[in-house]
Amino acid sequence: MPSFITLTFRICLFMLFPLLAHAGLPQSASVPGGVAVVPLGSVSADVAMPQSWLEGQPVLVTADRGQWYAVVGLALDTKPGAHELLVKVGDETKAMAFEVGTKDYPKQHVTIKDKGKVNLSPENEARAGREIAVILGLKHYWRDAQDTDLDFILPAKGELSGRFGLRRIFNGEPRNSHVGLDVAVDRGTPVMSSARGRVLAVDDYFFNGKTIFVDHGNGLITMYCHLDRLDVQAGQAVGKGQRIGLSGMTGRASGPHLHWSVILNGAMVDPELFIPVTP
Numbered sequence: 001m002p003s004f005i006t007l008t009f010r011i012c013l014f015m016l017f018p019l020l021a022h023a024g025l026p027q028s029a030s031v032p033g034g035v036a037v038v039p040l041g042s043v044s045a046d047v048a049m050p051q052s053w054l055e056g057q058p059v060l061v062t063a064d065r066g067q068w069y070a071v072v073g074l075a076l077d078t079k080p081g082a083h084e085l086l087v088k089v090g091d092e093t094k095a096m097a098f099e100v101g102t103k104d105y106p107k108q109h110v111t112i113k114d115k116g117k118v119n120l121s122p123e124n125e126a127r128a129g130r131e132i133a134v135i136l137g138l139k140h141y142w143r144d145a146q147d148t149d150l151d152f153i154l155p156a157k158g159e160l161s162g163r164f165g166l167r168r169i170f171n172g173e174p175r176n177s178h179v180g181l182d183v184a185v186d187r188g189t190p191v192m193s194s195a196r197g198r199v200l201a202v203d204d205y206f207f208n209g210k211t212i213f214v215d216h217g218n219g220l221i222t223m224y225c226h227l228d229r230l231d232v233q234a235g236q237a238v239g240k241g242q243r244i245g246l247s248g249m250t251g252r253a254s255g256p257h258l259h260w261s262v263i264l265n266g267a268m269v270d271p272e273l274f275i276p277v278t279p
């Protein structure tokens with residue numbers, strides 16, 4: 001049984017944690033597909049952690065070097081201009097304005113040899129539709145967590161081949177933008193969890209192929225697609241850098257690669273904002 005002194009020490013450490021914590025904030029890029037890092041004031045021992053919402057969706061709040069920050073995911077279809085974050089500090093709830101700028105993402109032409117993966121049959125259309133609904137639910141999953149790690153590692157060793165936000169044209173036809181980061185790796189390359197978390201779902205989807213979702217808490221989720229092999233199960237705890245599967249080209253892929261997505265408060269955002277800047 002812990003002594004009174006040990007217990008007091010532990011309680012003090014718990015209260016000091018937000019004051020000392022260094023969350024490794026992502027780069028702030030207040031643009032569609034980016035992340036707005038909004039300061040919410042100083043951490044103090046007598047005020048609880050603020051809470052925050054964007055359009056009714058809870059938003060991640062973290063402490064970094066004595067300051068609270070809302071870390072807000074901005075979907076690619078976010079309209080540039082003034083936006084409002086709802087912030088609750090103690091008993092007081094107030095609206096906080098922040099600005100979203102513009103960003104022009106380049107176009108990319110992609111050739112998919114399997115035409116059945118571009119122009120879908122009615123059965124595949126129905127399957128893909130069902131899966132999009134399931135994925136939409138997973139993207140909005142929320143678990144309260146004390147210790148969300150925002151300092152990610154690139155989940156596979158390889159060149160970055162397809163950047164986030166590319167406006168894709170499949171076999172000459174405009175399709176949805178690229179909402180992830182592609183890493184060029186051969187089939188069978190180890191794929192690691194980009195931070196500690198819990199496996200939220202593991203499945204084999206029409207477009208994304210064999211896929212793993214890892215939940216890092218507070219609405220921060222990573223997704224790993226086109227895998228050849230899945231080494232984890234839903235509900236399993238994973239560490240940063242732990243192998244979760246092997247890369248491949250399952251689903252709709254023009255060749256073997258890892259597609260990695262980062263989801264924040266339900267929005268797909270640029271994963272490069274979470275990893276050390278590449279030259």
Ligand SMILES: [Zn+2]
Pocket residue numbers: 162178180181182258259260
């Ligand atoms: Zn991709």
